[in-house]
Amino acid sequence: MRKQTVVNVMSLLLTVIMAANLPLVILASAAPEVPNGPWLDEVVWIKEGEAAKVVDMLSKGDIHAYFIDVRADPKLVERIKADPNIGYKYAYGLYFEITSNPVGPEFRDGTFNPFSNPRIREALNWLIDRNYIVDEIHLGFARPKWFPLISAFPDYAKLADVVKMLEAKYSYNFELAKTVIFEEMVKMGCEYKDGKWFYKGKEVVIKSLIRVEDQRRQIGDYVSDQLEKLGFKTERMYKTSREAAPIWLRGNPADGQWHIYTGGWITTAVDRDAADVWAFFYTPLGRPEPLWQAYKPDPLFYEVARRLWDRAFKTIEERQELMAKAAEMAIKDSVRVWVVDQIVPYLYRKDVTLAADLSGGFATALWSRTARFVDRVGGSFRAGNREVLVDPWNPVAGSNWVYDAVIQTPLVSYAFLTNPYTGLPMPERVVNVTLFVEKGVDTIYSSDWLTVKFVDKVEVPPDAWWGYDVAAEKLVTAGEAGVKAAKVRVVANYGDVIGKIRYHDGTMMTLADWIVTWPLTFHRVDPKSPLYDAAAVPGFQSWRPLFAGRRILSTSPLVVEWYGNYTHPEAEFIVTYFAGWPNMPWHTTAIGIRAEEKGLLAFSTSKADKMKVEWMNYIGGPSLKILEETLKEMIDTGYIPFSKFASAYVSVDEAKARYQALMNWYKERKHFWVGDGPFYLDSVDYMAHTAVLKANRNHPDKADRWAWLADPPIPEVKIEVPENVIPGIAADINVRVSFKGQPYPAKRIEFVKYLVLDASGNVMDKGEAKAVSDGLFKISLSSEATGKFTPGTYKILTFTLSKDVAMPATVEASFLAISQIAYMSTLLGRTEARISSLEQSLNARLSEVENRLNALSNTVNIVMALAAVALLLSIVVLALPFIKKQKSQTLPPAK
Secondary structure (H helix, E strand, C coil), X not given: CHHHHHHHHHHHHHHHHHHCCCCCCCCCCCCCCCCECCCCCEEEEEECCCHHHHHHHXXXXXXXXXXXXXXXXXXXXXXXXXXXXXXXXEECCEEEEEEECCCCCECCCCCECHHHCHHHHHHHHHHCCHHHHHHHHCCCCEEECCCCCCCCCHHHHHCHHHHHHHHHHCCCCHHHHHHHHHHHHHHCCEEEECCEEEECCEECEEEEEEECCCCHHHHHHHHHHHHHHCCCEEEEEEECHHHHHHHHCCCCHHHCCCCEEEEEEECCCCCCCCCXXXXXXHCCCCCCCHHHHCCCCCHHHHHHXXXXXXXXXXXXXXXXXXXXXXXXHHHHHCCEEEEEEECEEEEEECCEEXXXXXXXXXXXXXXXXXXXXXXXXXXXXXXXECCCCCCCCCCCCCCCCHHHHHHHHHHCCCCEEECCCCCCEEECCCCEEEEEEECCCCCECCCCCXXXXXXXCXXXXXXXXXXXXXXXXXXXXXXXXCCCEECEEEEEEEECCCCCCECCCCCECCCHHHHCCCCHHHHCCCCCCCCCCHHHHHHHHHHHHHEEEEEEEEECCEEEEEEECCCCCEHHHHHHHHCCCCCCCHHHHHHHHHHHHCCCEECCHHHHHHHXXXXXXXXXXCHHHHHHHHHHHHHHHCCCCXXXXXXXXXCHHHHHHHHHHHHHHHHHHCCCCCCCCCEEEEEEEXXXXXXXXXXXCCCCCEHHHHHHHCCCCCCEEEEECCCEECCCCCEEEEEEEEECCEECCHHHEEEEEEEEECCCCCEEEEEECEEEECXXXXXXXXXXXXXXXXXXXXXXXXXXXXXXEEEEEEEEEEEEECCHHHHHHHHHHHHHHHHHHHHHHHHHHHHHHHHHHHHHHHHHHHHHHHHHHHHHHHHHHHXXXXXXXXXXXXXXXXX
16 A cells, blocks of 8 residues: 555656656765865874773774784684774784894803804704794784895895895704704804703803793794704893893893894884895994994995995996895894794774875874775774873974874874885875986986986075074075085975965964074084084984075975985985975974073973973973963063074064964963864873874865875786796796786886796796786796706796885796606697597597487388378278278178
8 A cells, every 4th residue: 555655656746747847856865075184073092002902992893993013812813803893904014033142252251152153143044933933923924034124015026036045045944053053162162961052161041032012022932942952041031122121222232141132123114225224233333322333244244234324326236236245144144033024913993994004004194194984974083002192292302102103193294295005205285396316316216296307417506595503693505605516406396385274273374484493403403502402413413414405486386495415216205305394383383492492391301301301292291381381471572483583584473473373272272282284183181191183174185185095006916827837948927917806007017026946945037027918917938947947846936016005916826847758748648638539529429420310210210101001091091982882782781
């Protein structure tokens, strides 16, 4: 009955519409409007450090994402995998190693250190079963590691032919490790008796300094167990980071407090240029601490590492040669024995989506620019972390904890963001850049926002801003400093931003935001300034020879140019070294400047300790009252920092208006943190470790600007190998490259490199596949290459690097090489089989034909029989009347 009513109503409605000659409009729900700023309405930060509770909160929806790795046991890992509400994205920038104390052979107290011997350190590579650590300790969430290069990133793939050969050479071999270590221990004057090692009559004891917070505890125990199998006694010292640092990092290694340490490192962004890792990890260039200063690498290794550290090479090819040499010499040195590259899952609920950096996970500025609920715009997003609000925030020398950074990055904009998948800069506030490079500087670029021009020389104009004279309170130009030439010139166009960008406190960007704080850099390194901070000096000394000048060329659009001597193999990074963005207005920095000038607070922790004052904190603690009183004074007096210089760019009235806007902000939100990002800091409780961020709908970008970064387009690769390869005969191998089932555009693939390895891991051939079409690449093994093969199984490895994601897809497949005789025998066998099959087929066909003929013959016989019967019947029918007549004449009549 109800169905009939609906039909009748719809019929009536259609009749009315047609009679009135009205258009029929089918109503559908409109797509939600894309807002300015972020997708979300707010983010609430929650502190939680217990892994099981974090997983429970994610499952229930009490938090939507967790911003640090979860250190899970096997049961918890299975729970995460089985939970339909929890997703995870992987990051690859965390890695572990075994650090050796290089001092010796004796420490100051006369005890013995076997790891002063490079040959014994080298043997540790054979002693450690990295696959065991990956499978049993990391539960598969790691990759074996032999080098400081992160295996997920480009430099590893570019050196694949070298590193794969070395990895095969230094794979787990306990007996070889034992042989080498025993030989070297005897050479060093040690004695092995009753299953133990002795030096000058005393048993050799290895002090293992083992971190306890993560898998390094198990790794430290495993390595210690392996050493005990060789006759060493171990003393296991289990320490937290805070407890271990004074021993291995700040202590003198000659004191003999430790022999080996379970080291851990993190790279928070995709590393496109790892040339400096050799000097950092193996030479005194790396750090000033005593351990680094105790390193004594082979002079040739040191020179190779130094050249890579200083980028002292002319071509990319020369760089690759140096990198290959460094890899071989580093594993011979082995002051660090690399163990695993971790595969860290960053957890989130499946009803939300957000970008994760392939190296640093959710520790990317893009998390807040992509985070959203999958089924709606807006909403309250609850973000969990192991720590929330660790150290003081200020715009000059505040907290550098990652726990604070993930809250800060949504609050400001940047000249450039880092692509979480390639590591390349992407303009956020910059529109385009022209880079002028002196000929002879070898640099390349791939970004469409950048134009590079090579010129004979780069002349620095005499009116370019070079420095600041603190005593005279005046600008110093390049002409006054005698600076005439540089290696590069960067010209950045920011578009129409002056008077258009609104800071969170309602003030609008002016030219003053680009200029007023210029003198601060120079005051902080001048001992006569009240702003002097010794901690700022080393960074300034590194920067000074690389910076040659700056000029503002126009204000509408805003165009700024820089001159300098910093170079890089990828031109994009030359640009980002110079081009910046005032993401906090000048007046917020001014209150800190004034407070430090008066000796009330200090920007840096080191200066605060020396002055016995509070480390300046814009968001909480005792600093707030001091900053509030300072701001009141500034409103009353119309204070302008560095007034003799800055008064040309901001008036007293403008300054007072700015300060009043900041005071209004403070009264409403109880903090002084003002930026220009897609979120603003709405409320914060520094002591309770909570914070709430709310959407800035005045932000110039739409929420979907970075939506394309939600998932990394990592190539999916399949190798199609031939059934057999015959030595001396060329062979082709197809490589299929796709993403989500679709062919990967060939123009977006940087390279598809390959290695062919024999069963022993020797490199038999290497090269680069050629693009045939989108999604298809061909490897052509020449007859010369296959001519080196002997019968057996071979492995082919491919390394496919996309231009859109700096994580090579590494895939392998096996194929069989057979001799020509075996190949001919196989062909003959196949031919015989085919002939036999053909015979069988022919026999079957003949039998079928015979059966059909027999069936046809039977059919013919039946037809003929039927015809005969029919003929007989016809005769009978014709004869019947005559027979009847004759019969009637001879029979008596009836009675």
